[in-house]
Structure formats: C-alpha cells, structure tokens
Amino acid sequence: MPSPELTGTVDLTGKVDLTGKVAVVTGSGRGLGLAYARALAAAGAYVVVNDLDEAVAEQAVRTIREAGGTAVAEVVAVGTTEAAERLVARAVSAFGRLDVLVTNAGVLRDKVLWKMSDEDFDTVIGVHLRGTFACARAAAVRMREQGEGGSLILVGSPAGQRGNFGQTNYAAAKAGVAAMARTWSMELGRAKITVNAIVPVAATAMTETIPAFAPYVEALRGGEPLPDFLRKGEGFGTAEDCAALVPFLASEAARGVTGQCIGIGGDRLALWSHPQEVSVAYADGGWSPETIAASWHTSVGAEPQTVGIPAPTIPSSPSIPTTPSSPEA
Numbered sequence: 180m181p182s183p184e185l186t187g188t189v190d191l192t193g194k195v196d197l198t199g200k201v202a203v204v205t206g207s208g209r210g211l212g213l214a215y216a217r218a219l220a221a222a223g224a225y226v227v228v229n230d231l232d233e234a235v236a237e238q239a240v241r242t243i244r245e246a247g248g249t250a251v252a253e254v255v256a257v258g259t260t261e262a263a264e265r266l267v268a269r270a271v272s273a274f275g276r277l278d279v280l281v282t283n284a285g286v287l288r289d290k291v292l293w294k295m296s297d298e299d300f301d302t303v304i305g306v307h308l309r310g311t312f313a314c315a316r317a318a319a320v321r322m323r324e325q326g327e328g329g330s331l332i333l334v335g336s337p338a339g340q341r342g343n344f345g346q347t348n349y350a351a352a353k354a355g356v357a358a359m360a361r362t363w364s365m366e367l368g369r370a371k372i373t374v375n376a377i378v379p380v381a382a383t384a385m386t387e388t389i390p391a392f393a394p395y396v397e398a399l400r401g402g403e404p405l406p407d408f409l410r411k412g413e414g415f416g417t418a419e420d421c422a423a424l425v426p427f428l429a430s431e432a433a434r435g436v437t438g439q440c441i442g443i444g445g446d447r448l449a450l451w452s453h454p455q456e457v458s459v460a461y462a463d464g465g466w467s468p469e470t471i472a473a474s475w476h477t478s479v480g481a482e483p484q485t486v487g488i489p490a491p492t493i494p495s496s497p498s499i500p501t502t503p504s505s506p507e508a
Contacts (some may be wrong), residue, residue, distance in 0.1 A: 195430045198223035201274040202429065203266050205257045205314060206284030208235035210383055211334075213242070214418035215281050215425045220248025222426040225274040228252045229266060229284065257284035258305045263313035267321050276325055279429040280318040281332045282311040282356075289345045300348045307352035311359065315374075319367060328371030330429045333360050335376040335440060337488045340451055344487065357440050361453065364438030373437040375428055378451060379421035380414050380444030391491040409445060413491050416445030424448070457484070 197219060207216040208230030220226045220243045228243070228250050230236035236252035243250040253269040255262045270277040286306050288299035315331050322329035338346050339353020360376040367374055382396045382405070392415065395405055399417070409415045424443045427433050442449035460478035462470055 193432075195222050195426045195432060197279075197426060197429055200224045200278040200429065201227075201270050201276050202279035202281065203227040203229065203253075203270050203277065203314075203318070204281040204283055205229045205266065205310070207281075208232060208239045211379055211381060211418045211421060212281075212283040213239050214422035215283060216250065217243055217246065217248070218419075218422035218426050219279065219281075219429065220250055221246065222430070224279065224426075224429065226250040227266060227270045227273065229257065230254060231256055256306075257282075257310040257314065259309075260313050260317070262310075263317035266314060267317045271321065277318055277321045277329070278327075279330045279332065280314060281334065281425060282314050283334045284310055285334070285349075287346075288348060290347075291345050292347055295347055303348035304352050307349065308355045311356050315359070315363065319363070319370075319372060322372050323367075323370045326370075328373075328434075330433070331360075331363065331367070331372060331374040332425055332428050333357075333374070333376045335360075335378045337378060337380065337442075340378060340440065341488055342486050357451075360440065361438050368437065371434075373428070373433065375433075375437060376440045377421075377424050377428070378440055378442040378449075379418075379424075380442070381416060381418045381421045383418065389491070391493050405445065407446075408492070408494055411446045414442065414444035414447030414449065415491075420445055458482070 200223070202216075202219045202224045204212055204216040204219065204226060206212040207226075207228045216226045216228050216239065226243060226248065228236050228239045229252070230239065231254065233252070233254045236254050240250045240252045251269065251273045253266055255265050257263070267277055284306055286303060288295075288303050290296075290299055311333055315333070318329070318331060333356050335356050336349070336353040337343070338350040339355075339357055342350050357376045360374050363374040382392070382399055392409075395409060399405060405416060421443050424441060428436065428441075440451035440453075442451055458479040458481070460474060
C-alpha cells in the first residue's frame with residue numbers, strides 16, 4: 180500500500196533552540212556532515228567538528244565561527260574505540276559535556292560482489308558500522324553518566340533500506356545502522372536518550388555520478404534552483420535541506436521520537452517503515468519443499484517485494500538549466 184502523503188505548508192510554532200547543548204558530528208569537514216554541524220551551531224549548540232584532514236576540519240570550524248557559532252575540531256579517523264573516546268573527550272574538555280552525537284563519517288568502496296576485496300568490504304564496514312557502534316557506545320556512556328538524556332542521530336541511506344547495485348559493503352553497513360537505531364532506542368530509553376537514523380538524499384559528489392541527476396547538480400552549482408520534480412518527486416535537494424532534520428532530532432521537540440528511520444531531501448520529509456511480514460500462509464502440520472513450491476506463486480510469493488533504489492523519474496522533456504556553472508566550493 181502506498182504511504183500517505185501530507186501536503187500543504189507547515190506552521191512552525193517555535194524556534195528550535197539548542198543553546199547550551201554540545202554536539203559531536205563525525206565526518207563533518209564538508210558535504211552533508213558540515214551542513215549538519217552548521218545547522219546545529221546555528222541553533223545554538225557547541226559543536227565538535229571531525230575530519231581526517233586537519234586543514235578541512237579547521238576550515239569548517241572557521242566557517243561555523245564566522246556565522247556566529249561555536250566549534251572546535253578533532254582530527255581523527257572514525258572506526259576505532261580510541262577515536263570514539265577522543266571525540267567524546269574533546270567535547271567534554273572543550274565544552275564540559277556531550278548531548279548530541281551525529282554519526283556521519285563514511286567512505287565508499289563500490290564494486291560488484293565478485294570483484295569486491297576483503298579490504299573493500301572491511302574498510303566500509305569499519306567506518307560506517309563499527310565506527311557508528313564505537314562512537315555511539317562512547318557517547319552513551321557519557322550521556323548516562325550525566326543523567327540528563329541525549330540524542331544519538333545515526334546517518335543511514337536509501338541503500339541500507341533497499342539495497343543498491345555495487346554496494347554490498349555500504350548497503351550492509353547502513354542496514355546495520357538502521358537496526359542499531361531500533362535496538363539502542365530500547366536499550367537507552369530509560370536513560371532518556373533518543374536514537375534515530377536519518378536517511379538523507381542530497382546533491383553530493385556521490386549522487387552527481389547518477390546520470391539523470393548530473394546536469395541538475397551541475398546547474399545547482401551555477402546558482403540554478405532544482406526543479407520541483409526533483410525536490411518533491413524524488414526528494415532530492417541540497418545538503419542544507421537535509422540538515423534541518425538534525426537540530427529537530429536534537430531538540431526537546433523530538434523528545435518522544437526514537438527508534439525511527441526518517442528520510443529527508445529536497446522538499447520531502449518521510450518516515451520509513453520497519454521490516455515486517457507483508458504476507459502469510461499456513462499449512463496444517465507444517466510445510467514441505469513440495470507444498471511450498473505448489474503454493475508459493477499464489478500465496479506469500481504472489482507479490483514479491485522490490486529491491487534497489489528506484490530509478491529517478493525524469494520528465495520526457497525536462498528543462499535543464501544551461502547557466503554556466505561555477506567551480507565547486
């Protein structure tokens with residue numbers, strides 16, 4: 180059954196205020212991570228920026244400070260317990276506490292199954308899955324010690340929800356992230372720590388490689404807005420569009436929101452379903468291979484589930500902006 184859609188304007192009754200809260204955002208030197216860090220700082224939070232590249236991390240901090248926010252940098256590769264503990268310690272030493280963790284750090288090593296090496300697999304799992312686990316564990320320990328609750332915001336992906344060709348490692352890691360969000364929401368509920376996974380879709384270096392999106396991403400760099408069929412139909416927008424969800428989930432307005440996978444992109448905000456049974460059949464005394472074969476196509480297998488991220492729906496005669504683009508910042 181198609182998901183219900185809510186249309187119209189949203190009435191914002193109050194400003195999200197994160198004054199006094201302290202956040203760590205992994206992989207926040209550029210792209211979506213930087214957008215999350217900037218949005219948190221704009222809402223009043225003190226932010227620990229993290230990146231592998233010191234120059235990139237420091238530039239991100241300068242960007243936040245120039246906009247009136249407060250931030251410091253911690254240069255470390257996410258994936259180990261040591262790195263996770265360093266990030267938490269940096270938040271505590273700089274600002275005295277930790278209230279919000281956003282696990283954005285990630286890498287890609289895309290290959291089809293028969294060409295994917297152990298290193299390709301382990302690298303992506305190490306950063307996305309183990310890195311999320313290690314950082315969340317360190318943050319949860321600190322938040323529980325503080326006794327005032329907190330917010331773990333895990334970054335998922337449509338690939339983790341539906342699978343994606345050539346992304347065995349990435350899809351598996353992001354599916355694991357969604358499962359950890361559901362599990363940790365139960366484990367940390369008594370401590371008043373909310374745990375959610377966000378599923379962002381934005382114009383990034385990765386989505387630019389999708390041929391249908393490429394000309395629009397290029398035009399976006401030149402100052403042209405994305406058309407409605409992308410912003411609404413595909414839920415595809417800028418990193419800043421996705422960033423709005425993070426301060427909300429870190430705020431008191433989302434105190435009762437936990438264990439959810441929430442999609443955002445362009446003009447679209449969506450709630451992803453949890454995996455669940457969609458069709459059931461019964462056989463007295465149990466099933467045999469033969470009875471399954473005889474009934475599969477007329478019972479539970481009559482409407483098999485689809486896989487993969489749906490291809491973008493592009494109008495037959497789209498108006499592709501031709502304004503010359505500027506170099507990527």
